[in-house]
Amino acid sequence: MSTPRTSVPVLDLSAARNPDGFFNSDFIDSLRDAAHNVGFFQITNYGAADGQAQALLDTVAGFFRLPLVQRLELDNRTSAQFRGYTRLGTEITRGRADSREQIDYGPDREPFIDVPADQLFLRLQGHNQWPAGYPELERAAMAWAALMACVGAELLAGISVALGLPEDYFADPFTWSPAWMGKLVHYVGGQVTAAGTQGVGAHADYGFVTLLLQDNVGGLAVQPHGHTEWIPVDPIPGALVVNLGEMLEVATNGYLMATIHRVTAPSPGLDRYSVPFFWSPRLDAVINTVPLSAELAAEARGVTDDPNNAMLSSYGSNVLKGWVRAHPQTAAIHYPEVG
Template structure:
């Protein structure tokens, strides 16, 4: 019988491999349990010291302390690639504005000028928007963090493959050369966005492979484990990563691993909450096929928790574009009006976002 899903497991990445370089069976067993039963866990020993964490949080708060006009120089409405700054209340989840502002960034790559008409997802690739004049250190701090998170994401995905009794490089090919990871600097502000009410971010699942979230000590992140009716709190732990699985792994395992639903409560009025989510995601043109599961795991697969208004797509690029178009309707209307009503890309339901 499964253990109760009323807490978030804690794993130490330093225990992942033995001295011979192979994954430790005890770590794999703990990871398999956390990934299947809850879909969330906390991670220590991933390679960041307190100084790097403090530097990242310091740079994040410094960005949101800039005058609004300076932040609006990076307005994401100017970016056809959904990069840059989103104002308070202008990202939407479950039909309601979120009580947060954010800066979205990804790999530093040029825009794709020519792409096939049936592959519009290439439009999400493009340059980032940075406050190089007002806060020149931000770019380097953020990209150094992204480099570390890329290594952590790749290692965890290798371990997840072993959990599924697959070769540890099973998921490597979709990430080869140009993984389309995404990251955000997020600032939650309570009591300002009236339409948000208590919603920091509404209930959603993430659409990539693995999400690595660094959160401050304010709290507010809640998780709804598979098969449960009870939300559980993810208690903040200094410098610890909160890890959850995305829709690509649910598609690949037909629900043995789940993209667990989660939400964030807005902080009290006058309280700031900062988080830095990183989404370890494959190439935009990657298509994720079901993996061969051992019979014992296949028997425990829950199936895909699909929503007709928000289907999970095996094409990562199509899945992520669907999300961007819904979460940022203003950007979609300005730059991509031809896609706003494209079948399978938009619907009244809102897209997954990030805690």
Template sequence: MDARSQSIPMLDLSTARSEDGHFSPAFISKLRDAAHRVGFFQLTGYGSTTEEVSELFDATRHFFDLPLEDRLELDNRRSPHFRGYTRLGHEITQGRPDAREQLDFGPERPALENYPANQPYWLVQGPNLWPDKAMPQLRGVAMAWAERMSVVGAELLSAIAVSLELPEGHFTDAFTGTPAWMAKLVHYVGGVVKEAGSQGVGAHADYGFITLLLQDQIGGLQVLPPGSAGWIPVEPIPGALVVNLGEMLEVATQGYLAATIHRVQAPPPGIDRYTIPFFFSPRLDAVIDPVKLPPALAEQTRGITDDPENPMLASYGANVLKGWLRAHPEVARIHHPQLVQTPRTD
């Protein structure tokens, strides 16, 4: 692998379009290179202010400073939709607990009472759990950030389509109506979850299209680009978004775009790390067909990552439900036992 792949590319979204409104060829070239070669890049110039970022981090820290009993009022074991608060060590990645606690939220929509039996992924739609009594400001701050990230995600997805020599709006239909984005407020704590060891989050790829991560200055995120011999750290840059591509784009491009494996190392004991990831994702019923790549790009496809234990699916709803069931087995057993595979004993 060449030396360029040993660092994470930098892109400036404010340079994405020329004065005539079309995407800049220089930006598209940089984006295509980063998305194919690494699957990760850092993004500046996306329109947020220092004050907005500070407010979001302050709110995140405030939430995790609330008494545990207040956080447990939002316990995700109460939510059949995998929303709410997950305690330290109760999310599972690669079969091990993660050294983090988090608050999961998504679009504010009512639960669906009836849906086809062959579409169980509709169960992930439902109301969020917010600390409206203990911290009434959090809902507004978090949802405002999600709205901003939805705009950034849509612009990047249009640029990605152009980088594949497709029309800007090629992927738009999958997001029309009720896009099922997800977001988290995350607090990493080292040295508390014994079973986690150094695992903040285990190695994994993301389910959807584009992940937009705001991280603090502690660090710990590492990526394993295609063909890389070792893990590469993603160094914190104040206010920048860390962007990575999800499994839907790898499936759609037969591996030309990479849903790159990444992990987080837990911080040292006594050090707190805070992040806010946003997962820009389509409707739950969206099925992503393969795109027709131009010959020059088609020659560089790598195929879809082959993991029999965690196959990538073209149905977004099926892909995300598979991930939730694996990551939150307690919620799955309580609310969806019919979807949990019971190990055979014979």
């Protein structure tokens, strides 16, 4: 058994490949260790322009300083794609309100007109909502998403190699129309009575790879498999926090884990901003179990058995399940047939 961890590893993405273009074996070993034993790590030197990360956080903060009436022009209750602005305290995690407000966005594509009853998740394709009077938010967020898509693809290639697979093993489900998701999040302490100190409750992510830019306030903590204590993820300026989602846990029978994590709300009067990006495949992608070596398969823990959160091999079904649970008001309007 591995030694229990008390911190989250930090990897330098600029050292991921050798001059010949192949992955560096030391980097792959570190990546495998972090992905299997913690499910979380931080990366530095991932290709952001100088000042880009802080400029994005500043731009996000500027949006949340706009009057509420302007933010509500983007009300996500008008969107079958759950896109736009979520009011403070109306997103739910583990049945409890979160102390956050946010904008959700994704690839801006034409929505499907006719969707089969057994593929309601296809309705998640559609348009974003952005503030017309604050255009810098869309520019900064979409430029960041383009960078994160490259970083997500590179990390997924490295994870494939760490599993003993070709680096393009997972590439096909991301071809043409990956259904990535981005969030622009503002955590506020002391204003949502029902939330208590919950910024966002304990949960795992739906997809493949999550890339999080967080400010210097802190509050994120993780609980790797078998741990009873929470490990804080201390902010590193400009770094990305990386964690793995439920699709990789399902695909590897638990060799890779969708690690539980949470955010504690900041103290009253203190604001926390973060920008999570979820590198995710096409909505209709179905992920089969990957062929692991006997050595790795022997260390697979099995898929988490949570009766309140069954993990599905269909990406679209898995993510729609999560959206409906987290945004009950929006779900009641646009997905009344989903229980």
